Amino acid sequence: MRLPQSAIELMHREQLEYLRDWQRQAYEAGLVGCDYPQASGGGGRSHCQRIANQEMQRAGRPFLPNILGLGMAAPTLQIHGNDFQRETLLPRLFSCADIWCQGFSEPGAGSDLANVQTRAERHGDGWRITGHKVWTSLAHFADWMILLARTDRERKYQGMTYFVVPISANLDETVRVRPLIKITGETGFNEVFFDGLEIPDHYRVGEIGQGWEVAQTTLLHERGGGPMVTPSSGHGGTPERALGDAYALLDLARRTPRGAGTAADDPVLRDRIMQLIIRQEGSKQGARRARVPALCDHPMRLALQPKLVMSEIRQDVCALAMEIQGAAASLSIGDAHAPDGGEWTLGYLNSYGVTIAAGSNEIQRNILGERVLGLAKSK
Numbered sequence: 001m002r003l004p005q006s007a008i009e010l011m012h013r014e015q016l017e018y019l020r021d022w023q024r025q026a027y028e029a030g031l032v033g034c035d036y037p038q039a040s041g042g043g044g045r046s047h048c049q050r051i052a053n054q055e056m057q058r059a060g061r062p063f064l065p066n067i068l069g070l071g072m073a074a075p076t077l078q079i080h081g082n083d084f085q086r087e088t089l090l091p092r093l094f095s096c097a098d099i100w101c102q103g104f105s106e107p108g109a110g111s112d113l114a115n116v117q118t119r120a121e122r123h124g125d126g127w128r129i130t131g132h133k134v135w136t137s138l139a140h141f142a143d144w145m146i147l148l149a150r151t152d153r154e155r156k157y158q159g160m161t162y163f164v165v166p167i168s169a170n171l172d173e174t175v176r177v178r179p180l181i182k183i184t185g186e187t188g189f190n191e192v193f194f195d196g197l198e199i200p201d202h203y204r205v206g207e208i209g210q211g212w213e214v215a216q217t218t219l220l221h222e223r224g225g226g227p228m229v230t231p232s233s234g235h236g237g238t239p240e241r242a243l244g245d246a247y248a249l250l251d252l253a254r255r256t257p258r259g260a261g262t263a264a265d266d267p268v269l270r271d272r273i274m275q276l277i278i279r280q281e282g283s284k285q286g287a288r289r290a291r292v293p294a295l296c297d298h299p300m301r302l303a304l305q306p307k308l309v310m311s312e313i314r315q316d317v318c319a320l321a322m323e324i325q326g327a328a329a330s331l332s333i334g335d336a337h338a339p340d341g342g343e344w345t346l347g348y349l350n351s352y353g354v355t356i357a358a359g360s361n362e363i364q365r366n367i368l369g370e371r372v373l374g375l376a377k378s379k
């Protein structure tokens with residue numbers, strides 16, 4: 001069975017079940033959620049997740065499929081959630097019994113996230129949710145969603161509240177999920193429509209009107225800068241190295257025939273590959289510096305950079321792979337003659353999304369410029 005290149009390209013239940021089983025085994029072996037308290041289903045340790053990640057990576061294991069749950073929902077619920085959310089939902093999230101998705105973006109609320117219009121209205125002791133989310137990765141398999149909704153129309157930032165909402169249990173009743181097809185022909189993200197979904201009050205995360213503050217914890221972790229380390233592992237479509245890894249270009253160049261030799265004989269190409277490897281290593285070291293408290297005078301200075309820099313390196317790596325493959329790069333998945341099974345071509349097309357996902361890079365630069373460097377606000 002071919003695996004997708006990342007969790008947000010999961011399309012078939014067979015792929016999901018294979019990877020779900022892997023996450024369950026990793027959790028049972030103590031490799032997932034190790035730094036969370038035992039009461040939340042974690043390992044009750046500290047500073048272990050990063051080591052577990054390295055070991056899983058080194059062993060060449062596939063990726064963990066509950067990426068949005070592990071990377072965003074779990075730290076947010078651990079920091080802001082109530083006992084039910086931590087003690088009942090988190091163990092099932094870690095073991096992958098439940099898949100999670102993130103319902104933040106809407107047709108009119110992407111970069112301007114504070115413009116969310118999905119309503120949460122008081123209904124008895126609980127809430128009723130009505131609205132439309134978009135670009136919701138993994139919603140087609142999700143059991144739960146972290147949701148940012150409007151509880152007060154008069155106030156923009158203080159008018160939002162954060163919830164967890166059950167998706168799969170209410171499908172085709174008050175929740176409808178419609179897959180969106182990407183340039184690659186894959187799905188992965190979806191539109192999600194809420195038509196009066198009723199939820200109890202203990203599904204609310206944080207206080208009423210504090211959704212924006214709670215969402216900042218989610219966003220900081222989504223961009224790689226939060227205090228909880230995300231369990232992560234391995235590979236998708238490509239078996240040897242994670243796609244987009246600059247070192248994989250060396251191997252590709254050595255295997256690609258050019259004249260009487262290979263593409264790796266070209267000194268200019270070798271130089272371009274080295275430039276990408278240097279940028280990649282620099283970014284990795286930058287991420288390590290972000291863990292030194294004395295260097296973090298502003299909480300976002302180094303924390304925001306991994307997503308910004310690595311997403312651009314990934315695009316450049318995939319583009320150079322296309323160049324190395326030449327005309328053969330026009331062949332993709334399913335073509336018997338496609339180099340590396342067409343994974344680079346697919347990765348190149350998917351790489352356009354990585355500078356948009358988790359907040360576009362233009363917005364990340366605005367945040368760094370305005371909030372960290374104190375430059376004038378963009379119009």
Ligand SMILES: Cc1cc2nc3c(=O)[nH]c(=O)nc-3n(C[C@H](O)[C@H](O)[C@H](O)COP(=O)(O)OP(=O)(O)OC[C@H]3O[C@@H](n4cnc5c(N)ncnc54)[C@H](O)[C@@H]3O)c2cc1C
Pocket residue numbers: 008101102103104105106107109110111112134135136137138189353354356357358359360361362363366378379
């Ligand atoms: C692969 C992928 C997966 C995603 N998964 C999820 C998910 O699971 N859940 C979820 O909630 N969302 C998800 N998203 C949505 C993502 O968060 C939004 O696409 C992103 O925040 C941009 O919002 P938008 O698409 O509405 O673009 P817009 O906000 O309309 O922006 C359009 C363009 O204008 C630029 N722009 C806008 N405002 C400014 C400004 N002030 N200064 C400079 N430039 C600006 C942007 O950079 C962008 O280039 C996903 C997106 C992608 C690509």
